[in-house]
Amino acid sequence: MRVFHGFENLPSFRSPAATVGSYDGVHSGHRVLLDRIRREAAAVGGESIVLTFAPHPRVTLGTQERLRLLTSLEEKIYLLDRFGIDNLIVIPFDRAFSRIPSESFVKDYLIGKVGVKNLVVGFNHRFGHDKEGDYRLLNGLHDEFGFRVTEIEKQDVDAEKVSSTVIRRLIERGEMNKAARMLSHPYLLAGDVDCAGHIASGEALKLLPPPGEYPVRIEGRPGVLRITAKGTPELLRTAGKMPSGHILIEF
Numbered sequence: 001m002r003v004f005h006g007f008e009n010l011p012s013f014r015s016p017a018a019t020v021g022s023y024d025g026v027h028s029g030h031r032v033l034l035d036r037i038r039r040e041a042a043a044v045g046g047e048s049i050v051l052t053f054a055p056h057p058r059v060t061l062g063t064q065e066r067l068r069l070l071t072s073l074e075e076k077i078y079l080l081d082r083f084g085i086d087n088l089i090v091i092p093f094d095r096a097f098s099r100i101p102s103e104s105f106v107k108d109y110l111i112g113k114v115g116v117k118n119l120v121v122g123f124n125h126r127f128g129h130d131k132e133g134d135y136r137l138l139n140g141l142h143d144e145f146g147f148r149v150t151e152i153e154k155q156d157v158d159a160e161k162v163s164s165t166v167i168r169r170l171i172e173r174g175e176m177n178k179a180a181r182m183l184s185h186p187y188l189l190a191g192d193v194d195c196a197g198h199i200a201s202g203e204a205l206k207l208l209p210p211p212g213e214y215p216v217r218i219e220g221r222p223g224v225l226r227i228t229a230k231g232t233p234e235l236l237r238t239a240g241k242m243p244s245g246h247i248l249i250e251f
């Protein structure tokens with residue numbers, strides 16, 4: 001997967017099928033949209049593109065106190081790559097960007113800079129200044145710009161709505177197996193481990209489960225991770241030699 005930061009120096013994409021959103025967690029609801037852009041792109045020999053934001057819009061706009069995130073950018077990149085996405089455009093989401101009206105975002109960015117031919121959005125996707133844009137607006141623009149828009153209906157797991165918010169609550173309660181089912185993959189923690197086993201995540205807002213001991217896989221090998229009373233992660237045991245440096249942990 002190619003990763004681009006911002007809209008400068010983008011290549012010319014082949015018949016791109018794209019989706020836009022925070023995609024925090026890259027969960028099973030998101031997977032349906034990701035599979036769809038892959039299929040739409042493949043059908044015309046084109047490329048799939050995810051456009052995401054960094055920082056998360058709620059962080060930039062300060063619209064949620066004590067927000068915690070399911071994925072760091074690194075973890076998001078890892079997951080999107082594993083799901084076979086061809087390109088990721090990371091939009092530097094600052095206040096100036098947040099003021100761009102939805103229609104200008106479609107005209108100047110999605111069409112003008114990315115050349116999107118096929119856009120896939122979820123049932124509740126809103127975008128543009130004050131979240132004014134939605135599927136209806138996109139549908140009204142598609143004739144003028146010659147791109148197709150597909151809306152994906154709400155996806156459930158075990159008859160429960162899947163959302164980043166629902167999954168955050170599961171992690172906060174330490175329900176890691178249920179969270180993995182909703183995510184469609186294990187919860188991840190990528191970070192640097194020191195010789196004492198302390199792990200530093202690259203994301204200051206990374207959500208961790210409550211204090212306790214958790215069975216995990218560390219670079220694919222079984223082990224135990226402890227979340228201390230202070231909420232910091234440390235490796236307790238691993239099969240084989242204690243790892244050092246940058247590692248990926250799966251709950």
Ligand SMILES: Cc1cc2nc3c(=O)[nH]c(=O)nc-3n(C[C@H](O)[C@H](O)[C@H](O)COP(=O)(O)O)c2cc1C
Pocket residue numbers: 021022057058061063097098099100101102105126127128129130131
């Ligand atoms: C051009 C553009 C402008 C945006 N402006 C806003 C904004 O003013 N307020 C906002 O909450 N989100 C804005 N967003 C972010 C998206 O709509 C984002 O997906 C949304 O914040 C997620 O909603 P949530 O807070 O319900 O998760 C903008 C996105 C784009 C592409």
Ligand SMILES: Nc1ncnc2c1ncn2[C@@H]1O[C@H](COP(=O)(O)OP(=O)(O)O)[C@@H](O)[C@H]1O
Pocket residue numbers: 020021022023024029030032033120121122123124125126152153154155156161162163164
């Ligand atoms: N359970 C779900 N079913 C269908 N689509 C979903 C689901 N959860 C999220 N989506 C869609 O995935 C995209 C990314 O979602 P998200 O990052 O949560 O919101 P946003 O893009 O509004 O920031 C959006 O188009 C959203 O509608």
